[in-house]
Amino acid sequence: MGMTLSEIVYFLIAFAIVLSVHEASHALIAYYLGDPTAKVHGRLSLNPIRHIDVLGFLVLIFAHFGWGKPVPVNPSNFKHPVRDSALTALAGPVSNFVLAFIFALLLRYVSSYVPLVVSTELWWIFDLSVVWGIFNLIPVPPLDGGKILGLLVPKRWENGYMRFQNKGIKYFVIFMLVDIFILGNLFGFSIVQFIVMNVYELVRNAILFGM
Secondary structure, eight states: OOOOHHHHHHHHHHHHHHHHHHHHHHHHHHHHTTOOHHHHTTOSSOOGGGTOOHHHHHHHHHHSOOOOOOOOOOGGGSSSHHHHHHHHHHHHHHHHHHHHHHHHHHHHHTGGGSOHHHHHHHHHHHHHHHHHHHHHTSSSTTSHHHHHGGGGSOGGGHHHHHHHHHTHHHHHHHHHHIIIIIIIHHHSOOHHHHHHHHHHHHHHHHHHHOO
């Protein structure tokens, strides 16, 4: 069932906020670790227009998974290229969970004092923050999870791992096509949906009831 017009508006506002925080966090940590590339390209910003990837957004609307415009990173500027690339990647999902916690606080202490339309938007931002953070932790390049694995890669394999990352989009597209069109449509089981929705419940409840 498609979304209503009001749900589309809620989603677009939430998407703009969640995406901007996620991508700007990548840029911020990369800059802190010594790589100014993202800052030079204007990505150290909370302006959603700077972070939206048209194809990724369209795929999100029609296939319910998507991505933002990749933050440009030059690992050669890092003191420890693989480790610092992984930390830069980790910043995105972490920022989403921090954002979810902040909005959970607003929902607990502020939502009863604001109009329903505002509290509803708070819920949308909270939920999308959790989902976006979990989705990006899936360990398939070029998602953040694929880069975060670099923290576990032995030093002797680092060069090969970086080359693998550069070809990540191919593996990602293959993985998602198989997951959606073969597993999802033919067998009724999506690996991504299973992971995201089950972990989502755990993270959501941990944030809401752990405060």
